Amino acid sequence: MTHITIVGSGPSAVHFALSVLKKGHQVVMVDVGESRPDPVSPEQSFNQLKMGLRDPAEYFLGRSFEAVTYPGTPGEYYGFPPNKRYVFLPPPNYHVEADGFSPLASFAQGGLAEAWTGGVYPFNEHEFRDFPIEYSQMQSCYSEVAKRIGISGLQDDLSAFMPMHDHILSPLNLDEHSEDLLQKYERKKSFFRGRLNCVMGRGRLAAISQPWLQRQACSYRGRCLWGCPQDSLYTPSLTLEECKRYESFRYAPGRYASHFRIDQHGRASHLLVDRLDCAGREEWALDKLVLGAGTLSTSRIVLESVRQRDGTILTLTGLMDNQQVLVPFVNLDFLGRAYSDVRYQYHQIAFGLINDDPCDYVHCLLTTLKSALVHPLIHRTPADMRFAIFLFRHLRAALGLVNVNLSDDRRSTNYVTLQNGDMKTDATLTIHYEPGGAHVNKVRQALRRVKSVLWQLNCVVPPGQVHVRPMGAGVHYAGTLPMCRERRPMAVSPNGQSYDFRNVYIVDGSTFPALPAKNITFTLMSNAVRIAQTNF
Amino acid sequence: MVPQPSLDRECQLFSQYLIALRPSGYVLRKYQEAHQQGHPSIGRPLQLFDDILMRLALKHAYILRLADTYSCLFYKDALLRRKLVLLLAILECSPGAFDRLDRPEVRSRPALCGLLILKGLAFGAMVVLSVAMLAPIHGACESFRHRWDR
Numbered sequence: 001m002t003h004i005t006i007v008g009s010g011p012s013a014v015h016f017a018l019s020v021l022k023k024g025h026q027v028v029m030v031d032v033g034e035s036r037p038d039p040v041s042p043e044q045s046f047n048q049l050k051m052g053l054r055d056p057a058e059y060f061l062g063r064s065f066e067a068v069t070y071p072g073t074p075g076e077y078y079g080f081p082p083n084k085r086y087v088f089l090p091p092p093n094y095h096v097e098a099d100g101f102s103p104l105a106s107f108a109q110g111g112l113a114e115a116w117t118g119g120v121y122p123f124n125e126h127e128f129r130d131f132p133i134e135y136s137q138m139q140s141c142y143s144e145v146a147k148r149i150g151i152s153g154l155q156d157d158l159s160a161f162m163p164m165h166d167h168i169l170s171p172l173n174l175d176e177h178s179e180d181l182l183q184k185y186e187r188k189k190s191f192f193r194g195r196l197n198c199v200m201g202r203g204r205l206a207a208i209s210q211p212w213l214q215r216q217a218c219s220y221r222g223r224c225l226w227g228c229p230q231d232s233l234y235t236p237s238l239t240l241e242e243c244k245r246y247e248s249f250r251y252a253p254g255r256y257a258s259h260f261r262i263d264q265h266g267r268a269s270h271l272l273v274d275r276l277d278c279a280g281r282e283e284w285a286l287d288k289l290v291l292g293a294g295t296l297s298t299s300r301i302v303l304e305s306v307r308q309r310d311g312t313i314l315t316l317t318g319l320m321d322n323q324q325v326l327v328p329f330v331n332l333d334f335l336g337r338a339y340s341d342v343r344y345q346y347h348q349i350a351f352g353l354i355n356d357d358p359c360d361y362v363h364c365l366l367t368t369l370k371s372a373l374v375h376p377l378i379h380r381t382p383a384d385m386r387f388a389i390f391l392f393r394h395l396r397a398a399l400g401l402v403n404v405n406l407s408d409d410r411r412s413t414n415y416v417t418l419q420n421g422d423m424k425t426d427a428t429l430t431i432h433y434e435p436g437g438a439h440v441n442k443v444r445q446a447l448r449r450v451k452s453v454l455w456q457l458n459c460v461v462p463p464g465q466v467h468v469r470p471m472g473a474g475v476h477y478a479g480t481l482p483m484c485r486e487r488r489p490m491a492v493s494p495n496g497q498s499y500d501f502r503n504v505y506i507v508d509g510s511t512f513p514a515l516p517a518k519n520i521t522f523t524l525m526s527n528a529v530r531i532a533q534t535n536f
Numbered sequence: 537m538v539p540q541p542s543l544d545r546e547c548q549l550f551s552q553y554l555i556a557l558r559p560s561g562y563v564l565r566k567y568q569e570a571h572q573q574g575h576p577s578i579g580r581p582l583q584l585f586d587d588i589l590m591r592l593a594l595k596h597a598y599i600l601r602l603a604d605t606y607s608c609l610f611y612k613d614a615l616l617r618r619k620l621v622l623l624l625a626i627l628e629c630s631p632g633a634f635d636r637l638d639r640p641e642v643r644s645r646p647a648l649c650g651l652l653i654l655k656g657l658a659f660g661a662m663v664v665l666s667v668a669m670l671a672p673i674h675g676a677c678e679s680f681r682h683r684w685d686r
């Protein structure tokens with residue numbers, strides 16, 4: 001039995017933990033671990049909450065109205081729910097500065113995926129081309145994770161690009177708007193495939209269409225963005241709860257891992273942990289250390305450990321993220337139609353744009369507008385409020401959004417490093433990102449093709465409304481401590497074992513040597529399972 | 537919390553303008569509460585033109601619409617617009633008001649097209665009128681501000 005210390009409770013860490021617990025190992029999980037508030041009135045739908053809650057404005061807009069989105073605020077089409085703010089609360093010791101990158105980090109129980117949209121898309125064999133592992137090594141891990149989290153989906157045209165695995169549940173009920181779009185695709189399929197090089201199908205979602213492992217099936221309450229009140233939409237804190245049922249598991253929240261001490265044999269001997277209740281610093285003796293704190297935090301812990309050893313400040317190159325572009329559209333066939341707020345809120349359709357190089361696949365998630373806070377959409381309309389409200393009410397059922405995701409690769413221009421800080425305090429994590437040379441063209445081309453696809457679906461893109469999100473907003477971070485076959489500094493073996501510190505393993509996205517366009521988290525979880533199964 | 541009567545009046549006028557409904561006690565209370573917490577913060581010094589737009593807008597619903605029309609195109613982060621958005625956000629969360637914003641209006645396509653053309657024309661006329669009325673004042677305020685800044 002090995003004694004394993006894990007940092008983090010995000011999707012990577014909890015699936016690693018559950019796998020090693022099942023194998024009988026002893027696990028301590030160190031985590032900052034902000035916890036989520038209890039769900040309010042779980043039985044009510046989105047709009048019922050507005051009638052049923054004592055103070056609905058406080059719930060939807062926040063106690064200090066922080067979710068009101070004003071004109072002139074750059075960015076998104078919706079305000080972030082106040083009850084999810086805890087996901088992004090930084091501890092006092094975490095300092096970050098960024099240039100060309102908008103970093104998002106989570107210190108919550110369950111990590112960033114407590115706020116995710118549940119898109120689970122396995123990489124295919126081509127997308128593992130630059131990995132030192134094969135798709136075949138991942139296949140059973142995808143199935144294992146699917147069994148744990150519950151995935152709904154369908155075998156359709158998209159499956160050629162998203163391999164099928166076991167434990168895929170029947171898809172969720174489609175909303176009328178998504179159904180209309182899929183039907184149009186079906187009718188003109190040969191045109192889409194032949195002329196537009198586009199395939200479309202049902203999204204793969206970590207939301208369950210039938211009862212699964214004591215979780216209730218989705219009952220279409222339309223509150224996904226505000227946090228599914230009945231856990232039909234998977235979040236990693238569910239797996240954390242499962243881990244807690246093992247006697248050999250100890251969860252230690254309220255602790256910020258600063259760095260590990262490196263002994264003369266190059267092993268991590270102690271983990272230095274700051275108690276967030278101001279009880280000071282603890283030193284935890286290490287047998288095996290597993291870092292699953294998310295790419296940015298894991299990189300920071302490694303950098304800080306080296307700095308504390310001998311003052312060296314390293315630079316970890318190769319930071320990646322998916323560039324995302326948001327393309328709103330109006331479906332002309334749905335003008336003046338009714339909509340229902342009791343629907344699954346996130347995307348239910350996905351489409352892919354195929355390129356000559358299979359690794360340049362462009363991944364698009366298509367969400368139709370259902371329940372939402374709508375004031376940001378209304379005030380973005382270039383009309384007086386009254387006219388804008390009129391327009392909105394007639395267009396509502398016809399509105400949708402395509403989230404276009406582009407692949408990224410490791411480049412030396414993109415890095416994380418440290419600056420400032422004496423030896424008593426943690427240094428500031430510094431991030432630098434520059435898009436590659438062909439980036440602008442890649443975005444432009446993808447946009448042109450997405451607009452053509454939408455046009456064929458009888459949808460138009462309102463002028464001036466496309467939003468190229470800043471790098472970092474994709475929140476699929478990877479690449480700073482890549483896995484590779486040959487031994488080299490600041491890298492890990494194909495099994496996630498550090499080449500620099502023999503008893504340190506890394507199980508999150510920092511080890512990915514390439515970043516396909518698809519959402520990364522399903523592969524993060526499956527890779528963590530693979531590492532647990534092969535090393536421990 | 538001491539309610540400000542002027543804010544209640546503002547809220548009533550704005551609510552009538554936005555959704556043709558008198559605000560409930562709950563909406564009035566939330567509007568007051570938001571202002572006490574510093575909303576709608578504007579992120580820049582308040583300009584003379586903000587003040588003029590607000591004063592004009594509060595005179596009459598029709599002038600409010602002109603001021604809103606002008607600012608939606610030529611003065612997007614006006615205090616007036618921010619206040620309207622704040623109220624809109626409160627209304628869309630409030631019982632009795634949210635469905636005025638959120639519930640879609642179902643119409644046949646031809647009826648919708650006809651209505652859209654009419655409303656579009658009305659909006660166009662509003663733009664012309666609002667520019668004629670407010671652009672000179674806006675221009676004067678700007679040049680006054682520049683001279684003052686120098």
Ligand SMILES: Cc1cc2nc3c(=O)[nH]c(=O)nc-3n(C[C@H](O)[C@H](O)[C@H](O)COP(=O)(O)OP(=O)(O)OC[C@H]3O[C@@H](n4cnc5c(N)ncnc54)[C@H](O)[C@@H]3O)c2cc1C
Nearest residue numbers: 008009010011012107111112113117118119257294519521
């Ligand atoms: C709004 C949103 C939507 C998303 N939608 C999707 C989607 O649909 N599909 C998808 O695949 N991905 C999605 N993602 C991305 C997904 O959430 C991340 O890829 C994933 O959570 C990364 O997992 P991780 O385990 O590597 O790290 P994280 O989720 O970042 O978890 C890090 C964990 O480590 C802990 N930690 C960090 N630093 C320390 C420290 N120093 N000491 C102690 N503990 C520490 C934190 O408390 C946390 O528990 C979305 C993200 C967001 C924000």
Ligand code: SF4
Nearest residue numbers: 218219221222224228
């Ligand atoms: S629609 Fe979303 S919030 Fe509602 S039950 Fe389904 S997953 Fe949960």
